[in-house]
Amino acid sequence: xxxxxxxxxxxxxxxxxxxxxxxxxxxxxxxxxxxxxxxxxxxxxxxxxxxxxxxxxxxxxxxxxxxxxxxxxxxxxxxxxxxxxxxxxxxxxxxxxxxxxxxxxxxxxxxxxxxxxxxxxxxxxxxxxxxxxxxxxxxxxxxxxxxxxxxxxxxxxxxxxxxxxxxx
Amino acid sequence: xxxxxxxxxxxxxxxxxxxxxxxxxxxxxxxxxxxxxxxxxxxxxxxxxxxxxxxxxxxxxxxxxxxxxxxxxxxxxxxxxxxxxxxxxxxxxxxxxxxxxxxxxxxxxxxxxxxxxxxxxxxxxxxxxxxxxxxxxxxxxxxxxxxxxxxxxxxxxxxxxxxxxxxx
DNA sequence: CGTTAGTAGTTAGAGTTCGAATGATTAGAT
DNA sequence: ATCTAATCATTCGAACTCTAACTACTAACG
Numbered sequence: 531x532x533x534x535x536x537x538x539x540x541x542x543x544x545x546x547x548x549x550x551x552x553x554x555x556x557x558x559x560x561x562x563x564x565x566x567x568x569x570x571x572x573x574x575x576x577x578x579x580x581x582x583x584x585x586x587x588x589x590x591x592x593x594x595x596x597x598x599x600x601x602x603x604x605x606x607x608x609x610x611x612x613x614x615x616x617x618x619x620x621x622x623x624x625x626x627x628x629x630x631x632x633x634x635x636x637x638x639x640x641x642x643x644x645x646x647x648x649x650x651x652x653x654x655x656x657x658x659x660x661x662x663x664x665x666x667x668x669x670x671x672x673x674x675x676x677x678x679x680x681x682x683x684x685x686x687x688x689x690x691x692x693x694x695x696x697x698x
Numbered sequence: 699x700x701x702x703x704x705x706x707x708x709x710x711x712x713x714x715x716x717x718x719x720x721x722x723x724x725x726x727x728x729x730x731x732x733x734x735x736x737x738x739x740x741x742x743x744x745x746x747x748x749x750x751x752x753x754x755x756x757x758x759x760x761x762x763x764x765x766x767x768x769x770x771x772x773x774x775x776x777x778x779x780x781x782x783x784x785x786x787x788x789x790x791x792x793x794x795x796x797x798x799x800x801x802x803x804x805x806x807x808x809x810x811x812x813x814x815x816x817x818x819x820x821x822x823x824x825x826x827x828x829x830x831x832x833x834x835x836x837x838x839x840x841x842x843x844x845x846x847x848x849x850x851x852x853x854x855x856x857x858x859x860x861x862x863x864x865x866x
Numbered sequence: 867c868g869t870t871a872g873t874a875g876t877t878a879g880a881g882t883t884c885g886a887a888t889g890a891t892t893a894g895a896t
Numbered sequence: 897a898t899c900t901a902a903t904c905a906t907t908c909g910a911a912c913t914c915t916a917a918c919t920a921c922t923a924a925c926g
Binding site for chain 1: 721728730732733734735739775826829831832833834835846848849850851853855856857859861
């Protein structure tokens with residue numbers, strides 16, 4: 531199970547002493563695992579429900595936010611506006627949402643659920659991360675809270691770190 | 699800032715009582731943030747170094763594992779074998795790695811670094827997640843440890859949850 | 867030996883994602 | 897009033913990812 535491969539870290543460790551090289555590697559590994567799980571989950575969801583992960587995310591976003599602009603939806607879903615547009619195109623084709631331009635400012639496009647969309651939300655919302663809910667529920671409340679808070683902290687950390695790439 | 703949109707949670711909450719619906723939503727949100735940060739970081743890295751995220755991950759994997767099979771690399775990097783092959787194709791084109799078949803079992807393909815690849819690893823390894831390292835180093839050691847352990851636990855959780863999609 | 871099953875790697879096809887460029891519309895300055 | 901700058905949404909091009917075939921090869925069993 532455990533592979534202590536004894537990699538030569540040689541002189542990679544800086545003199546600062548804190549040098550969490552192994553910790554960083556571990557963290558990056560966990561992130562990749564999470565990213566992959568997310569992808570796999572999305573595909574499985576698509577097969578099971580006909581809606582992919584992002585489609586469901588956007589759909590839920592529209593359900594929660596009501597009449598909503600594209601950009602607001604992008605912020606809410608943590609996706610770029612371009613991606614949101616693509617997802618909305620598909621949802622609109624299937625008459626799950628509808629879009630219309632604001633009359634006061636014709637640049638703005640609002641999105642809202644159709645009746646069909648509202649139905650769909652109710653029937654699929656429970657499915658969204660169902661396995662996760664079960665596993666979370668199995669944990670003590672305090673532990674659950676701890677995990678979620680720490681995950682949020684990590685998200686802050688990496689989001690922030692995105693802004694620092696190669697500043698020499 | 700806070701939008702208490704008063705969504706009708708109506709009867710969605712099961713009778714179990716624990717029902718961490720909000721917690722789940724929060725967790726999924728954090729996951730999407732992490733996924734996105736990962737993507738953005740990869741693109742920024744590509745622009746800065748000419749190597750994309752996955753390319754660097756695989757490259758580092760080869761550096762750590764030495765002579766390594768495609769599948770072992772896939773496991774190490776948390777990617778499918780297909781993706782690894784595609785990445786290796788590109789790295790091989792650029793003479794960063796080389797591949798050769800095993801003589802004892804001709805199905806097996808080993809990958810190893812070229813001299814050029816070894817050089818590249820040394821020059822870019824520090825760049826990999828540099829922003830993250832800084833931010834981690836700024837934290838107290840105990841806190842750092844806590845975050846990393848909990849992230850690992852989350853990764854276990856979601857990896858595991860992938861196997862459960864829609865079992866009624 | 868020869869057929870069958872299993873394994874390692876690869877290719878094909880479909881889907882997501884982003885940044886950059888574009889079009890339309892509005893707000894602001896002169 | 898008009899010209900310029902900013903804003904919102906969208907389209908375009910490139911990259912990554914996966915699963916599901918497919919090929920090549922080895923092993924196992926009669």
